[in-house]
Amino acid sequence: MARITLDKVEKSFGNVSVIKQVDLDINDGELMVFVGPSGCGKSTLLRLIAGLDQPTEGTIAIDGKTVNKVPAADRGLAMVFQSYALYPHMSVRQNLAFGLENARTPKAEIESRIVDAARMLEIEPYLDRRPGQLSGGQRQRVAIGRAIVRRPVAFLLDEPLSNLDAELRVSTRAEIAALHTRIKSTMIYVTHDQTEAMTLADRIVVLRAGRVEQVGTPLELFNGPANAFVAGFIGSPRMSFLAGTVTAVTGERAQARIGSGGTLEFVTTDVPVKPGDAISIGVRPQQLALGEGEGSLAAAVALVEHLGAETIVHAVAGEERLMAVLQGQLKIKPGDTVGFALAQAPLHIFDADGQRLNAPVEG
Amino acid sequence: MGRIAEFIFRRRGGKGWHWTDIVTWVWLIGGLIIMFGPAVWLAFSSFKTPQALAEFPPSLLPYVTQTVQVEGYDKPLQLYDATLPDGSTAELAQVRRIGVIAQLVDPKAPGEIVKVNIKDLKPVQSIGFATENYTEPFVHFDFLRYLWNSVFVTTMATLITLVVNSMAAFALSKYKFRGQSAVMLVILATLMVPLGVIMVPLFSIINALGLFNNLWGVILPTVATPTGVFLLRQYMLTIPDELIDAARMDKASEWLIYWRVVLPLAAPALAVLAIFSVVWRWNDFLWPLIVLSRSSLYTLQVGLNVYAGQLNVQWQFILAMTVVTMIPVVVVFVFLQRFITTGIAGAGLK
Numbered sequence: 001m002a003r004i005t006l007d008k009v010e011k012s013f014g015n016v017s018v019i020k021q022v023d024l025d026i027n028d029g030e031l032m033v034f035v036g037p038s039g040c041g042k043s044t045l046l047r048l049i050a051g052l053d054q055p056t057e058g059t060i061a062i063d064g065k066t067v068n069k070v071p072a073a074d075r076g077l078a079m080v081f082q083s084y085a086l087y088p089h090m091s092v093r094q095n096l097a098f099g100l101e102n103a104r105t106p107k108a109e110i111e112s113r114i115v116d117a118a119r120m121l122e123i124e125p126y127l128d129r130r131p132g133q134l135s136g137g138q139r140q141r142v143a144i145g146r147a148i149v150r151r152p153v154a155f156l157l158d159e160p161l162s163n164l165d166a167e168l169r170v171s172t173r174a175e176i177a178a179l180h181t182r183i184k185s186t187m188i189y190v191t192h193d194q195t196e197a198m199t200l201a202d203r204i205v206v207l208r209a210g211r212v213e214q215v216g217t218p219l220e221l222f223n224g225p226a227n228a229f230v231a232g233f234i235g236s237p238r239m240s241f242l243a244g245t246v247t248a249v250t251g252e253r254a255q256a257r258i259g260s261g262g263t264l265e266f267v268t269t270d271v272p273v274k275p276g277d278a279i280s281i282g283v284r285p286q287q288l289a290l291g292e293g294e295g296s297l298a299a300a301v302a303l304v305e306h307l308g309a310e311t312i313v314h315a316v317a318g319e320e321r322l323m324a325v326l327q328g329q330l331k332i333k334p335g336d337t338v339g340f341a342l343a344q345a346p347l348h349i350f351d352a353d354g355q356r357l358n359a360p361v362e363g
Numbered sequence: 364m365g366r367i368a369e370f371i372f373r374r375r376g377g378k379g380w381h382w383t384d385i386v387t388w389v390w391l392i393g394g395l396i397i398m399f400g401p402a403v404w405l406a407f408s409s410f411k412t413p414q415a416l417a418e419f420p421p422s423l424l425p426y427v428t429q430t431v432q433v434e435g436y437d438k439p440l441q442l443y444d445a446t447l448p449d450g451s452t453a454e455l456a457q458v459r460r461i462g463v464i465a466q467l468v469d470p471k472a473p474g475e476i477v478k479v480n481i482k483d484l485k486p487v488q489s490i491g492f493a494t495e496n497y498t499e500p501f502v503h504f505d506f507l508r509y510l511w512n513s514v515f516v517t518t519m520a521t522l523i524t525l526v527v528n529s530m531a532a533f534a535l536s537k538y539k540f541r542g543q544s545a546v547m548l549v550i551l552a553t554l555m556v557p558l559g560v561i562m563v564p565l566f567s568i569i570n571a572l573g574l575f576n577n578l579w580g581v582i583l584p585t586v587a588t589p590t591g592v593f594l595l596r597q598y599m600l601t602i603p604d605e606l607i608d609a610a611r612m613d614k615a616s617e618w619l620i621y622w623r624v625v626l627p628l629a630a631p632a633l634a635v636l637a638i639f640s641v642v643w644r645w646n647d648f649l650w651p652l653i654v655l656s657r658s659s660l661y662t663l664q665v666g667l668n669v670y671a672g673q674l675n676v677q678w679q680f681i682l683a684m685t686v687v688t689m690i691p692v693v694v695v696f697v698f699l700q701r702f703i704t705t706g707i708a709g710a711g712l713k
Contacts, residue, residue, distance in 0.1 A: 052608050073614035085609035089627040098623070099613030146613075 002062050002076070002153035002186045003028045004049060009058035011044055011210075018044050019055070020210040026154075031180050031187045035197040035233070036207035042190045043082075043158055045207070049188065050156050051075050062153065073102075078147035082159040084139045086131035092142050093127045096149050103150075110149075117145040120179075137168045144179070154186035161196060173199060194234050198222070206230045224360025228350045231282045237312070239282045239348065242297075242320045246277040256281070258320070264295060264342060266349050269359045279357065282348035285312070288324040288340050295343020297322070301336045313338070405689075409682040410492040416678050427491030431456050431470050442487040443467065445479045454487060455479075496683035504680070506687075508659060509666035513645060513688075516581050516662055521640040523586040525633055531587075532595030532629075533621050537607055547596070554589045558649060566653060580654040581662070585644065591636045598632035599625060634702040642692050663688045 004026040011019035018041045026032045034042040047053040049060060051072030059066050067075050078099075086095050093114060100110045118124045121141040131139055140160060147155055160176070161169045177200055180187055191197055197204050198218045206213040206221065206229075214226040218234075225231035231239050244256040244264070254273050256264050258281060266281075273279065299315035299322050311330045315322045315338065324340060332338060346361035375381040403423070408416060410425040430439035433456050440456035445467055447453060455467035455477060465484055467477045500506055535547055565584055566575075574580030602625060610620045626633070648664040655661055658669075667684050670677040 047608075050608075050612065052611065072608075072611050077612070079609070079612045081605045081609055083603060083605050085603065085605040087606065087610075087624060089630075098610070098615070102614035102616075102619060146609075150613075 003064070004154060004186065004188070005061040005064075006045075006049070007059045007061070009045075009048060009055045009060060011041075011048055011053065012056050018210050019048065022058070022210075022212055024205060024212065024215070026186060026188065029184050029186055031177075031189060031200060031202045033197040033201035033204045034188065034190045034207060035192065035194055035204055036213075037233070038192055039209075040207040041210040042192075042207050044210075046079075046156050046158055046188060046190050050077055050079050052079075076153040077156055078150045078152035078154075079156040079158065080143045080147050080160045082162055084131070084143040084163070086139060086142055086146070088131050091128050091130055092123060092134070092145075095131065095142060096146050099146065099150050113149045113151070117148045120148070120182075121145045136164050137172060140164060140172060144176075148183070152185065154188065157187065157189045159191055160189075161191070161193075169196075176200065195236060198234070204234075206233060220360070223346075223362065224356070225282075225348060226356050228280060228282065228354035231348050231350070231356075235284055237285050237323055237325065239284050240288075240320075240322045241350075242281045242283070242317070242322065242342075244279050244281050246273050246275050246279060248275055249273060258297060258317070258342070264347070266347060266358055268349070268357045273351065273357060278352045280350040280352075280354070281342075282350065283322075283342065283345050285323040285325040287345045288322075288326075288342070289344065290324075290326065290330075290338055291341025291344065292339040295341065296339040297342045298337055298339050301332055301334050301338060303334055304330075304332050315340070402689075405682060406686055409496055409679070409686045410494070411496075411679060411682075412493045413677070413679050415493075416682075424490055425492055426488040427493070428486040428488050433468060433470050434473050436473075440468075440470075442470075443484040444487055445477070445485075446483040447477065447479065457484075493679065496679045497687070500680050500684055504666070504669070504684070505658070505661075506663075506666075506684075509661050509663045512578060512660060513662040513664070516578055516647075516651070517641055517644040519578075520582045520585050520644045521637055523582065524588060524591055524640045525637060527586050528588060528591035528636065529595050529626060529629060529633065530621065531592045532599050533625050535592070536596045536599035537602075537604070537625070550589045550592050554593075562649075562653065569654060574654070576655060576657050576660060578655075578660060581647070581651045584650070585647070588640070588643075591640070594636055595629060595632050598629055602628050631702060634699065638695055638699050638702065641695055645688070645692055 004024075006022050006024040009019060009022045009024075010017065022045065024032075034045060036042050044053065048055050051067065051070065055068065059068055061067060062075060062077075086092075087098065090098065096114045096117060097110050100113065105113075114127070115124075118127055121144060123138060123141050123145060126134055126138055126142070131142065134142065140163075143160070157176070161172055164172060173196060176189075180200075189196075189200060201218055203215060203217055204221055205215050208229055214221060214230045216224075221230060221234045225234060228241065232241070242258050244258040246254055246256050247263070248255040249268075249272075252267050252269065254266055254268050256266065256279055258264060264281065297317050299317035299320075301313055301315050302321075303314040305312040305314075306329060308329070309327070311326045311328065311332065313324045313326060313330075313332060315324070322340065347358070348361065349357040351357055374384045376384050407423055407425055412425075412427060414428070415422070415426055429442045431442050432439050436458065440458060442454055442456055443465070445453055445455045453469065456470050458466045458468055458476065460466070460481065463481050464478050465481050467479055467484075468475065469477070531550070535543065535550075569575055569580045569584065572580075574583065606624060606628075607620055610624045615623065646664065647662070648668075651662045651665045652668065655665060658666075663684070667681055667688070670680045670684070
């Protein structure tokens, strides 16, 4: 069991800085998900924790012990790689045993651990096959099995589901969640898929360009994204952003005009605003409903997607693009002008730099 | 069978002949003759008697002039179809030849000598295999000793080549270090230095190390080959780094990673290099000739050289022994050609 602490960790390759001043505290038994667009440094961060790369600056500690100088093999961590990285020339059994043999584990112990892991992951029938003879899902289990038999203090998973087809991804995701509940080890899970992050994580770390944008539980990030990047990244379909201008401020309340259309009233808490400030108003497509009158926004429908249970409407209001996921089957056609009840929806207000202005909204 | 024939004889012109059909056939048959002809000639000629080898124009098949034992002559005499001055023909045995006139006798009536111009003679020949070309060297020539030396040199050199080259290739493909590409470049650059250039200094080194007249003196200078390093490196670059990271996480030492992960995965490339190395070392002539001066240490290729004297070259033995020394290489190629082609294609090497 392990608590992993990163203190001002930096990593650069030559002149290229890929990890900038990352502070993180991963609790014992927690399933922490690193999420971010590709190239944001999440895999590099995982490799730094694993010990496969060395940080340029800062310290990494496991259970309070600095491990910067400890080689990867001795950190007590196990890693599941994106490509699974199973040894193709060894049978599944040998794959599972390889790490234990290197650690000079007694033969009987190795055998019993393999049997346990194989039973847990339901890979018993394949123990004598080579990885090449297994399907993607089976290989995935073997890769996880190879990590489990090591009895690591923490698991590091690097985009473990990205090579699976959509259906298998959902079921394997559930299995990983179940596995975490059962073995209660610390897990660090890297993904670029925000759905995976939302469904699996105890806490999520959102990374962009080597920097931590926000750390929090899935719902904290969903309800109170600290900035426009996190707001856009978490949630699917993506949050719509509307540009606006502050027109009047009274105390903590402020009014704004959106594009050419409606007027909105909102509460600023974190950052004070003054009239004339440019702001960005974010609204989640699922939380937007049709409606006319006060606080509504008229928009021209550009595209309608009928999914049966819900209807996705892409609309344009002036310069701004807007998306709404509406329940039921609606008779809206492209070219129609519809009103969206903006003021009634939970709004996320960001300043010109993308920093959040209002308090987290309720789901 | 019919489908194979249909496949082989399929023409672009359909029923007729397109010009590319003709070019293709000429090219393929010409290529077959150029590539395979010398080998066929070698194999057949190795069964020829010295006389048949010296014959002009040369023949492809080994013909033997028939001889006959004639009363009153100690040695068997060669038989000829002679056209006699009166226009009739007879089968006569040649006793001796003086200038352009041959003296012949009728084997049935050996008393009378017939004189015939040699341009009116045609030897009576039949196909015959001079197997003594093969059997005699095994008796007089120290074939087994040379064979043993060749096998020893080839096996040892190949084993060491595989180990040394794969280690270098592993380092050059999987470790990042300063000057990595410079090292690779230097190794590749040595490809351009021919043996002739380094022969003398190399000999000094071998001599100084006391390896002159020692099989290890033949083996050691050949084990580090730039071609081998390059071939293996190119192959190892295709082994995913994640596998090596996985092995590191699995507590494998760098040696174990090399031995248990990289080497088994590089097996196809190793097979190619092993084949190449066997062929190179087996066929090596110049370097063993320089290092080995005691005949008990000769490899086969050097040993064959004893048949090429200053004045007299015993071609029949050279040809026969060449065929024998070719057999292992041919066998290697026949059975492992699959590896060779995939390996060459995989390494992008010629």
